[in-house]
Amino acid sequence: MLKIASWNVNSLNVRLPHVLAWTDVASPHILALQETKLPDDRFPADALQEAGYQSVFSGQPTYNGVAILSRQTAGDVVTDVPGLDDPQRRILAATLPTDIGDVRIVNLYVVNGSEVGSEKFEYKMHWLQQVTAWLAEEASRHDRMVVLGDFNIAPDDRDVHDPEAWREKILCSTEERSALGRIFDLGLRDTFRQFEQEEKVFSWWDYRMNAFRRKMGLRIDLVLASRAMAKRCVASYVDIEPRRQDRPSDHAPAVAEFDVS
């Protein structure tokens, strides 16, 4: 089994113990992290190496920052894409060897966008447009591809605790969902929806207003798989256990498992 996960840790500095505890129990082969909020010279590669993970990362102080932890050595690392001369470290692609050959992993920390219609929202839409064009190229080069991360878009109303309250709000607007649809149209499937799921499964809950306790969340952390990988996907779920811990990230890991026999 090949287990691949995505987790927005909201500061790897604070959350390193959570990551070590979770990887110890869940033992994913590949773990994509977002919002590490660390410059590269402070990335805790040694502690992760001791836990059995190699790391590639693209960070900056204070904001953003992405990493891929893996049992195997990553190659062909990409951190920047055409059309985005962007100091924000949100993109990290790498190729990982597996039992079925190389798998291309694309880790995305999609722009939040703040409010529909804001300047940040316009940046989000432009960012998605450029990233989608690049993903099309990646998809043409890599038959086996997994695109995962914090998409900052809830795919549809099933992914929202209160769809009416969120109607056309940031993370849920028609324009954002259409942009996500154009990524699905590249042949990338939301692995979570390949399986029957319980209602009200979310991956992010606001720190405010006891949102987690009240089950007021969104499913915005996704694991998408190319056709060749989707047909091998045997499970996809959110592991909310880390969200219950002390001093948690506001996100929980999204996990997909693939049959590589």
Next chain:
DNA sequence: ATGTCAGTCAACGACTGA
């Protein structure tokens, strides 16, 4: 009810972003 966090700067509180 934007009422929580995290990081930074600069100085222990204001700010930004999420």
